[in-house]
Amino acid sequence: MEADRGVLKEFEEKARVLGIKITPQRLAIYQELARRYDHPSVEEVFAPLREIMPGLSMATVYRTLRFFEEKGLIQRVPSVDDKVRYEGEKAPHAHFVCEKCGRIIDLEVDFSPCLDLKVMESRGLSPKRWELVIYGLCSKCTSS
Amino acid sequence: MEADRGVLKEFEEKARVLGIKITPQRLAIYQELARRYDHPSVEEVFAPLREIMPGLSMATVYRTLRFFEEKGLIQRVPSVDDKVRYEGEKAPHAHFVCEKCGRIIDLEVDFSPCLDLKVMESRGLSPKRWELVIYGLCSKCTSS
DNA sequence: ATGGTTGCAAACGCTTTGCATAACG
DNA sequence: CGTTATGCAAAGCGTTTGCAACCAT
Numbered sequence: 001m002e003a004d005r006g007v008l009k010e011f012e013e014k015a016r017v018l019g020i021k022i023t024p025q026r027l028a029i030y031q032e033l034a035r036r037y038d039h040p041s042v043e044e045v046f047a048p049l050r051e052i053m054p055g056l057s058m059a060t061v062y063r064t065l066r067f068f069e070e071k072g073l074i075q076r077v078p079s080v081d082d083k084v085r086y087e088g089e090k091a092p093h094a095h096f097v098c099e100k101c102g103r104i105i106d107l108e109v110d111f112s113p114c115l116d117l118k119v120m121e122s123r124g125l126s127p128k129r130w131e132l133v134i135y136g137l138c139s140k141c142t143s144s
Numbered sequence: 145m146e147a148d149r150g151v152l153k154e155f156e157e158k159a160r161v162l163g164i165k166i167t168p169q170r171l172a173i174y175q176e177l178a179r180r181y182d183h184p185s186v187e188e189v190f191a192p193l194r195e196i197m198p199g200l201s202m203a204t205v206y207r208t209l210r211f212f213e214e215k216g217l218i219q220r221v222p223s224v225d226d227k228v229r230y231e232g233e234k235a236p237h238a239h240f241v242c243e244k245c246g247r248i249i250d251l252e253v254d255f256s257p258c259l260d261l262k263v264m265e266s267r268g269l270s271p272k273r274w275e276l277v278i279y280g281l282c283s284k285c286t287s288s
Numbered sequence: 289a290t291g292g293t294t295g296c297a298a299a300c301g302c303t304t305t306g307c308a309t310a311a312c313g
Numbered sequence: 314c315g316t317t318a319t320g321c322a323a324a325g326c327g328t329t330t331g332c333a334a335c336c337a338t
Contacts, residue, residue, distance in 0.1 A: 062327095124287070125280055204318080226301090289338100293334105295333095312317075
């Protein structure tokens with residue numbers, strides 16, 4: 001409850017700053033993503049919301065998530081299964097994907113010292129951001 | 145010519161070892177990928193081959209590339225534009241993707257010392273392989 | 289008032305699949 | 314020969330879009 005109120009205020013503030021309209025759908029989608037710590041696909045965001053908002057349409061969820069991402073409110077997860085996935089605002093991090101169960105785990109990896117910026121500069125490349133995905137087996141799938 | 149003959153022998157040898165059938169389509173697809181140094185989509189593999197092999201079907205190209213990948217003959221490129229892309233056999237490397245023109249550039253990045261294996265082990269994760277994609281602007285797009 | 293947002297359904301693009309035919313080993 | 318690969322067309326799937334109705338501001 002309190003957390004929800006915090007998220008509500010947070011969203012209102014951000015919407016105001018960005019100059020975007022607040023609608024019940026947008027608020028619900030924002031809240032759903034804010035309270036989850038996984039990496040839901042569009043369908044996975046849509047399904048629980050539909051329970052409490054029966055009129056909600058997939059098209060709106062698709063549009064809204066894309067819209068939020070353009071505004072920098074959320075981030076797109078590097079595609080690991082040919083579905084669009086999102087996660088809330090977080091610091092840059094890597095993802096570990098279990099090849100067996102598909103679980104996606106956030107990973108703190110500071111590999112910036114290993115990026116040879118000089119080599120990239122010498123090739124005229126201007127790096128802006130990166131995506132690192134590590135594949136393997138998670139703890140559950142290793143032991144079973 | 146000589147190079148082609150080399151690739152032909154190479155493919156025959158590998159097919160023999162793997163126990164897979166050699167067909168004109170498979171040979172053509174293998175050669176096409178072997179002589180390119182980019183990261184073609186299925187369509188981009190198909191188009192030039194169709195010129196010299198009019199009966200060739202997209203379905204075959206899809207199936208064959210997937211088959212080659214399963215056999216370890218080629219590699220799938222981390223999806224950067226929601227299309228399946230492949231590249232020939234190469235040592236592990238990263239990819240630089242130009243956000244403006246979409247060009248994909250191979251990058252030698254040895255960041256293994258930066259992967260904190262102990263942290264992953266302590267979490268019960270067993271890493272097998274990784275994909276690193278760096279986004280930014282390429283030399284052409286930086287200067288224009 | 290009015291420009292932006294929604295829901296619906298249709299369209300879309302890429303990829304996969306069922307099936308009959310053809311071809312490799 | 315028996316098994317496997319091919320071509321064709323149709324289906325599949327996630328995603329996007331056109332449009333009329335609707336709603337924040």
